[in-house]
Structures are given as C-alpha cells and as structure tokens.
Amino acid sequence: MTEHLHDPRVLVISVVGVQSSGKSTLLNSMFGLRFPVRAGRCTRGLFARFLKIEENLAKELGFKYFIIVDTEGIKSIDHDDHRYDNELVTFALSIANVTIFNISGENIGPDVAGILQIAAHALMRMKEVDIECRCKIVQQRVSDLTAADRNKGSADKIKETLNEATKFAAEDEGLEGRYKEFSDVVHLKFDKDLQYVPSLWTGGMAPPNHMYGEKVIKIKRGLLRDIRNKIITPDLSLSTFTDRVRDVWSAVKEENFVFNFKDSVRAVDFNQFCLYYNERIVKMRQAIMDKSNGCLGRVKFAVEIGNSVELLITSLEDEVEKQSELLRDLVEKYVLDHPRRSMISRHKRGFLEDVHIAVKDARQQAQQRITEEYEIKKLEHNLPNLGPKWLVRMITDVKEVASTTAVTKEIPHANTFHGYLLYTDSDYLHGRYKHELDVLWKKWTREIKQESGITQIQIYPNISRSRLGLKIKLLLSKRKTPVKEKAKRRKMK
Known part of the structure; x- marks a missing residue:
C-alpha cells in the first residue's frame, strides 16, 4: 500500500x-x-x-x-x-x-x-x-x-x-x-x-x-x-x-514499555538518520569533486596568463560553502520533519559537527589536487626556458668555485692530464670538495624554487653531486697545466 x-x-x-x-x-x-x-x-x-x-x-x-x-x-x-x-x-x-x-x-x-x-x-x-x-x-x-x-x-x-x-x-x-x-x-x-x-x-x-x-x-x-x-x-x-x-x-x-520502546525505536531512528546523512555526504563530496575537476581544467590557462593558484581555489570555496550550507539545512529539515522530532533532535548536534569535519576534509582534498596540478603545469610552462638559463648559471658558478679552489687548495701532482683524471673518482671528490658541493647545491635548489615557483625538488645526491664534483675537478685540471708550465719556465731561467 x-x-x-x-x-x-x-x-x-x-x-x-x-x-x-x-x-x-x-x-x-x-x-x-x-x-x-x-x-x-x-x-x-x-x-x-x-x-x-x-x-x-x-x-x-x-x-x-x-x-x-x-x-x-x-x-x-x-x-x-x-x-x-x-x-x-x-x-x-x-x-x-x-x-x-x-x-x-x-x-x-x-x-x-x-x-x-x-x-x-x-x-x-x-x-x-x-x-x-x-x-x-x-x-x-x-x-x-x-x-x-x-x-x-x-x-x-x-x-x-x-x-x-x-x-x-x-x-x-x-x-x-x-x-x-x-x-x-x-x-x-x-x-x-x-x-x-x-x-x-x-x-x-x-x-x-x-x-x-x-x-x-x-x-x-x-x-x-x-x-x-x-x-x-x-x-x-x-x-x-x-x-x-x-x-x-x-x-x-513487554512489561517495561518505556525501556523497550526506547531500545527499538531509537535504534531504528538513529540508523535511518545515519543512512540519510551518509547519502547526503556522498552527494556533497561528489559536488565538490566535480567543481575541483572544473578548476583542474582551467589550471593550464591560469598558468599561461599568470593567475595565481589562489584565484582557482577561491572559485572552489564558493561551491564548498554552498554545499556546507545545503548539508546543514538538510540535517535541520530532517530533524524538523521527523515524526519523533524531540527524540531524534538529540543527535542533531553530533551530525552538524560531523558535517563541519566532512566539509573540511573534502575542501582540503580538493585544494591539494588543484595546488599540485598548478605546480606541475607551472613547471611544464617554465621548464623550457628554465633549463638553458640555469645550465649557464651553474657552469658559471662551477667555474668560479674551481678558480678559487685552484689557488687555495693543494692540487695532486700528475705529469699528464689523463694521469690527473685518476683523482676524479667520487670518493676523492666528496672528501676533497664536499663543502663546496653542499654550498652550491643548496644555493641552486633554493634559487630554483624561488624563481620557478616549484615547492618541491627531488634531489639525488650521489648522482648529481658526483657529476658536479667531476665538473669542478675537470675545471681545476684545465687550470693545472698553465701553472706547471710557468714553474718550469722559471726553473729553466
């Protein structure tokens, strides 16, 4: 019926x-x-x-x-x-x-x-x-x-x-x-x-x-x-x-009407309230997810025209507030329309607190998705110009360190350039030039973050620093030969 x-x-x-x-x-x-x-x-x-x-x-x-x-x-x-x-x-x-x-x-x-x-x-x-x-x-x-x-x-x-x-x-x-x-x-x-x-x-x-x-x-x-x-x-x-x-x-x-009625009816009412609430939470999360997907589709354009990620998140916040208010109204209406309103209203405060937590969690997840996508698109946009520019800057810094180290550090003796390369293994370089390598690496990662807007850079110390040390060592070796030739000339005179 x-x-x-x-x-x-x-x-x-x-x-x-x-x-x-x-x-x-x-x-x-x-x-x-x-x-x-x-x-x-x-x-x-x-x-x-x-x-x-x-x-x-x-x-x-x-x-x-x-x-x-x-x-x-x-x-x-x-x-x-x-x-x-x-x-x-x-x-x-x-x-x-x-x-x-x-x-x-x-x-x-x-x-x-x-x-x-x-x-x-x-x-x-x-x-x-x-x-x-x-x-x-x-x-x-x-x-x-x-x-x-x-x-x-x-x-x-x-x-x-x-x-x-x-x-x-x-x-x-x-x-x-x-x-x-x-x-x-x-x-x-x-x-x-x-x-x-x-x-x-x-x-x-x-x-x-x-x-x-x-x-x-x-x-x-x-x-x-x-x-x-x-x-x-x-x-x-x-x-x-x-x-x-x-x-x-x-x-x-039953003999105890009050006890048995409370035990059965309240349990049923609470379970039905939970089911209703969970259905609305799923719809709220889906609405915020759909809005964040729309924001993700505009990330590339925002990067190209120079808009900040905060502008994208602002449009998301409007939807979050709308869904939060809607969910609260639905909980209030459910309690108001319930045939045992005074009984079910005892749970209202707890459900409204859960609404706040659920909306906050959905907001954070959506913001994180947008922020990560924005950083990736910004890196892709800046990377073509960033690579050549920083390659020149890094070579310049290496040459400067090599020049200073050639004067202040003792250079191992070698009769030929090839013999000198025997000292360019990683262990030697890390032991001899560890401090210089650390300083340069920290400087570069800091400046790249500031200039590119990238908040995280994955560092591979063994590979990157070994190659960097080799570069410094090779630059030092190129300065070694002129120094030895000048000493020989003075000795012959």
Missing part, C-alpha cells in the same frame, strides 16, 4: 472510552464512516479506516489521508484485568496524532475516572519516549448544552479527576517528582478541548436529535482549525505510521 500510494502523509485520529459510550457513532457521524454500531459491545480490538481528502484541501492541510482508529471499549466484563485496558489505551494513544476521550453521561463516575487514569499512565509513558499526542475530550449525553454553570462544574470535575489520575499514575511510574497535574503531561485547554454533545436519540420513536449532528460538525471544524493553525501537526507518513504501529505493539506487549 505504501508503494502504491507513494508513501503519503497521514493524520491519525483515535478514540477511547468505556463500552457503549458512543465512540463508533461519533466517528461515523464526524467522518461519514460505517463502523458497526448496536447496543452492547460491537468493536473488538481496534479497527482502522482510510479516508482520502479532496486534493485542494489536502494541499491546504498538508496531508492526504485521515486514518481513523476505533477501539474496543474499556472496562468490559470480558476483560476483568487492568492489563488489557492499559495495553489498549496505550496503543491507541501512541499511534495517533489526536485522541478523543469519549465520556458518556453528565456524572464523572468510577468508569470515567478509570479511563482517565489509564490515559494518564499512557501519556506519561509516551512523554518519556518523546511521543506527542493532542487530546480532545467529548462528554456525550449532556441534557442541557446551555447550562453553563452545570457544565462548568462538570469541566472542573473532569479536571480534578485528571489531576488525581496523574498523581496516582506518577506514583505507579515512579515519576511523582515530575508530574503533579495533568497539564504537566499534556497541554489541554478545557475551554476549547472539552466539548459537550447531546444524546443522538431522545426516545424510541423520536427522530435523531439534530443538535447531535451540529455539535459533531463543530468538533470536526475545531480539529481542522487546529490543523491549519499547526496546533496539530500531521508529522507521520504512511511508512512511519506502519513502523510506529509495529514498534508500539512490540513495546506494549
């Missing part, structure tokens, strides 16, 4: 009350349904009906279907234990957005006090697991709707009964320090949420009482008004309603 209807948003209304108090008749009159009605017990367990809303009204209200839940009357002679009634009322309240407490008669007797006490129990349990439900109270079979004083006394009696039921329920639940009055459990305005309805039948042969229909229509209009004013929020989709029915049913069958 969920797939067939495309998982529409729904509003769930349930009704609870004692047996033969007119619950099914009330729903039938209010929504045009056909729940079975007759004297005595008609409903066993719970019955639900789907009610589609006209399209224009659905857009205005924000949901497409009513789900109307009729329940078996409590205090039945067939169920003499309180457990069944507790389970029934807790279940009906927990799955609904709005619950109507149906009270029959002008006097608040033990049966009415019993249903209100059970409702107080259920609402406390729901509040402990962050389930919200709005409540309406309908007191049927009131003979005189215009008797304000009498009806006010009835409202005060209901309020007093609710407060007493809350105290007893709080003691049973071990929550007497938190809940002292019914208003501590659920927000209820007696001037609007308590409605009086006359009897539908006034006699065996008399026609139906038209006042009954008028009051029921008034109650229905009040519900729709509260929905339009966002007092009642249709925060369930059909799939989440199905999940809630399953989870609540499992929880109420």
Whole structure:
C-alpha cells in the first residue's frame, strides 16, 4: 500500500472510552464512516479506516489521508484485568496524532475516572519516549448544552479527576517528582478541548436529535482549525505510521514499555538518520569533486596568463560553502520533519559537527589536487626556458668555485692530464670538495624554487653531486697545466 500510494502523509485520529459510550457513532457521524454500531459491545480490538481528502484541501492541510482508529471499549466484563485496558489505551494513544476521550453521561463516575487514569499512565509513558499526542475530550449525553454553570462544574470535575489520575499514575511510574497535574503531561485547554454533545436519540420513536449532528460538525471544524493553525501537526507518513504501529505493539506487549520502546525505536531512528546523512555526504563530496575537476581544467590557462593558484581555489570555496550550507539545512529539515522530532533532535548536534569535519576534509582534498596540478603545469610552462638559463648559471658558478679552489687548495701532482683524471673518482671528490658541493647545491635548489615557483625538488645526491664534483675537478685540471708550465719556465731561467 505504501508503494502504491507513494508513501503519503497521514493524520491519525483515535478514540477511547468505556463500552457503549458512543465512540463508533461519533466517528461515523464526524467522518461519514460505517463502523458497526448496536447496543452492547460491537468493536473488538481496534479497527482502522482510510479516508482520502479532496486534493485542494489536502494541499491546504498538508496531508492526504485521515486514518481513523476505533477501539474496543474499556472496562468490559470480558476483560476483568487492568492489563488489557492499559495495553489498549496505550496503543491507541501512541499511534495517533489526536485522541478523543469519549465520556458518556453528565456524572464523572468510577468508569470515567478509570479511563482517565489509564490515559494518564499512557501519556506519561509516551512523554518519556518523546511521543506527542493532542487530546480532545467529548462528554456525550449532556441534557442541557446551555447550562453553563452545570457544565462548568462538570469541566472542573473532569479536571480534578485528571489531576488525581496523574498523581496516582506518577506514583505507579515512579515519576511523582515530575508530574503533579495533568497539564504537566499534556497541554489541554478545557475551554476549547472539552466539548459537550447531546444524546443522538431522545426516545424510541423520536427522530435523531439534530443538535447531535451540529455539535459533531463543530468538533470536526475545531480539529481542522487546529490543523491549519499547526496546533496539530500531521508529522507521520504512511511508512512511519506502519513502523510506529509495529514498534508500539512490540513495546506494549513487554512489561517495561518505556525501556523497550526506547531500545527499538531509537535504534531504528538513529540508523535511518545515519543512512540519510551518509547519502547526503556522498552527494556533497561528489559536488565538490566535480567543481575541483572544473578548476583542474582551467589550471593550464591560469598558468599561461599568470593567475595565481589562489584565484582557482577561491572559485572552489564558493561551491564548498554552498554545499556546507545545503548539508546543514538538510540535517535541520530532517530533524524538523521527523515524526519523533524531540527524540531524534538529540543527535542533531553530533551530525552538524560531523558535517563541519566532512566539509573540511573534502575542501582540503580538493585544494591539494588543484595546488599540485598548478605546480606541475607551472613547471611544464617554465621548464623550457628554465633549463638553458640555469645550465649557464651553474657552469658559471662551477667555474668560479674551481678558480678559487685552484689557488687555495693543494692540487695532486700528475705529469699528464689523463694521469690527473685518476683523482676524479667520487670518493676523492666528496672528501676533497664536499663543502663546496653542499654550498652550491643548496644555493641552486633554493634559487630554483624561488624563481620557478616549484615547492618541491627531488634531489639525488650521489648522482648529481658526483657529476658536479667531476665538473669542478675537470675545471681545476684545465687550470693545472698553465701553472706547471710557468714553474718550469722559471726553473729553466
């Protein structure tokens, strides 16, 4: 059904009350349904009906279907234990957005006090697991709707009964320090949420009482008004309603409703939040990756016209900020639209912190890709001119060092140039000219970095410095012969 209807948003209304108090008749009159009605017990367990809303009204209200839940009357002679009634009322309240407490008669007797006490129990349990439900109270079979004083006394009696039921329920639940009055459990305005309805039948042969229909229509209009004013929020989709029915049913069958509901529902909610978050993180990373790929395609042109890498990274930052803001908004919206908003909101801060970390990591990776590509393209652009230029400069520096070393350092004796080359092995050169080689190499790497913009240069000391030392040695050897010839000439004279 969920797939067939495309998982529409729904509003769930349930009704609870004692047996033969007119619950099914009330729903039938209010929504045009056909729940079975007759004297005595008609409903066993719970019955639900789907009610589609006209399209224009659905857009205005924000949901497409009513789900109307009729329940078996409590205090039945067939169920003499309180457990069944507790389970029934807790279940009906927990799955609904709005619950109507149906009270029959002008006097608040033990049966009415019993249903209100059970409702107080259920609402406390729901509040402990962050389930919200709005409540309406309908007191049927009131003979005189215009008797304000009498009806006010009835409202005060209901309020007093609710407060007493809350105290007893709080003691049973071990929550007497938190809940002292019914208003501590659920927000209820007696001037609007308590409605009086006359009897539908006034006699065996008399026609139906038209006042009954008028009051029921008034109650229905009040519900729709509260929905339009966002007092009642249709925060369930059909799939989440199905999940809630399953989870609540499992929880109420256990002895500890609160513990079991928290254990199952919170785990499911958190896992679904994680799945949703991970899907959005993947999309965020892909968007930033696509933007960085676009920046990579403009790197070569930026190098050719002399633009800095910071300009490329600036255009990337705009996309990063856009994705970060979008991801935060999606997390906020997920929490706001969740049917158990107060429960899931406890995880919001942690997910927002994760958003900051994930965006920061994606930014760093993209910036690193752009920076590395920029350096490579800049090197490729500068290398054709850089090689010949630095070759001339290096030869000049080597000649200068060779010239200075020829005067200040002792040159090994050799009769021929070839004999002199015996001293040009790497070990000799590194031992003899290590300091000069180190100074030149550091100077060149530093100046090449500054001039080319290359931040990293891979150095191969054994190969490069050996060749450099050989070059110095050869230059020294070329200066050696003129020195020896001058000495011979002086000796001959």
